[in-house]
Amino acid sequence: MVRRNAPGPAPAGPRLPSQPARRVSSARERSSGRLPRASPPAAGRRARGAGETPDRDDFDPRGQQDPGVTVRAATPDDAGQVALILNHYIRHTTVSFKPNEYSDDAVRSLIEAQPFWVAEADDRVIGYATYGQFRNGPGYARTMEHTILMAPDAKGKGAGRALMATLERHARDAGAGSLWAGVSGENPEGLAFHKAIGFEEVAVLEKVGFKFGRWLDLTLLRKWLAPNS
Ligand SMILES: CC(C)(COP(=O)(O)OP(=O)(O)OC[C@H]1O[C@@H](n2cnc3c(N)ncnc32)[C@H](O)[C@@H]1OP(=O)(O)O)[C@@H](O)C(=O)NCCC(=O)NCCS
Numbered sequence: 001m002v003r004r005n006a007p008g009p010a011p012a013g014p015r016l017p018s019q020p021a022r023r024v025s026s027a028r029e030r031s032s033g034r035l036p037r038a039s040p041p042a043a044g045r046r047a048r049g050a051g052e053t054p055d056r057d058d059f060d061p062r063g064q065q066d067p068g069v070t071v072r073a074a075t076p077d078d079a080g081q082v083a084l085i086l087n088h089y090i091r092h093t094t095v096s097f098k099p100n101e102y103s104d105d106a107v108r109s110l111i112e113a114q115p116f117w118v119a120e121a122d123d124r125v126i127g128y129a130t131y132g133q134f135r136n137g138p139g140y141a142r143t144m145e146h147t148i149l150m151a152p153d154a155k156g157k158g159a160g161r162a163l164m165a166t167l168e169r170h171a172r173d174a175g176a177g178s179l180w181a182g183v184s185g186e187n188p189e190g191l192a193f194h195k196a197i198g199f200e201e202v203a204v205l206e207k208v209g210f211k212f213g214r215w216l217d218l219t220l221l222r223k224w225l226a227p228n229s
Contacts (some may be wrong), residue, residue, distance in 0.1 A: 015205065066121065071166050074116040075130060079108035081125035082118065084149050094186045094216055095149075097209035115174075117166050119150070119159035126154035129163040131171055134180050144171050145180045164197050172225040173216035179225055185217030199223045 062189055074082065083199070087101040104190055110116065110130065119127040127150035134143040146167055150160055183190040199221035209216030 007101055013102050023092045066159070069119055069126070069157050069159045069162065071117055071119050071120045071159070071162045073132075074111045076108045076111055078125055078128075079104045079111060082111070082128050083107045085125070085128065085149050088152065089149060094184050094201060094209070094211050095190065096216075097184065097211050097216060099211060115167070115170055119154075119163050121154065121157070121159075126151045126157070127159050127163060129160075129167045131167055131179065141179045142175055143180065144176045144178070145182065146171075160193055161197060168223070175226075176224045177224070179223045181221045183219045183221060185219060191219060191221070194221045197223075 083102050083104050083106075086096070086107065089095045090098050090101050099123045114132045115131055116130040117128065118125045127148070129146060129148040131144045131146035133140045134145040146164075148160055148163055148167075168179060179199075181190070181194050183194065185204070191201070199224070201219060202222045205218045205220065207215035208218050
């Protein structure tokens with residue numbers, strides 16, 4: 001498989017629920033939470049048995065999943081480790097169009113304001129995912145946009161897939177109709193990942209970003225969460 005390379009985007013968005021820890025071994029979990037903040041996970045996830053069929057609305061959970069990785073709701077104490085990951089991508093890449101790094105306090109505010117999960121291995125935060133409204137205002141209350149970033153040395157463990165399974169379930173349970181990703185035109189890894197977990201490319205917004213002295217395209221990808229949305 002291709003993999004490893006580019007970094008990731010940056011957060012934003014309003015408030016919704018937060019949640020607790022889950023094993024990454026399978027991408028199936030039962031619901032939890034309502035909107036505001038990442039709510040606690042119902043029982044832990046269970047590993048999918050051989051030949052077991054995925055839920056209708058679940059994406060393919062197969063893949064290499066490091067059994068030492070867990071996904072849990074972020075807490076304010078995670079802010080420093082999350083900031084390390086986010087700021088790496090801000091400082092060195094066009095995965096995020098943001099020019100300015102985040103302080104720990106700014107990340108802490110994000111964690112407190114919206115649903116936010118971290119993937120953890122060996123007591124270290126190796127990645128995170130969060131979501132909020134696609135655009136501001138009540139008219140967009142059921143349309144969400146997420147951000148997911150893994151530490152550069154922690155890719156390919158299945159943590160991204162597991163984080164998204166948790167996030168999607170939460171957004172679906174909270175009533176969201178669709179989930180959107182905005183991926184930099186210079187991030188083929190982000191594109192491949194989202195397509196692998198069931199997102200479809202909807203549009204390319206040309207030259208809407210500008211960083212490191214050059215214009216950047218933004219690819220919008222969507223995944224329907226509700227059958228009639
Ligand atoms: C994209 C990213 C979040 C994926 O997380 P990850 O934990 O490495 O991904 P996983 O190991 O869960 O991989 C899930 C699937 O995505 C696909 N995938 C992931 N990275 C890929 C790559 N570089 N090339 C092709 N496919 C890839 C694979 O199909 C993989 O399934 P498999 O392991 O069964 O083959 C992570 O690589 C990352 O943070 N990249 C930099 C930031 C970024 O691009 N963020 C998203 C932009 S919005």
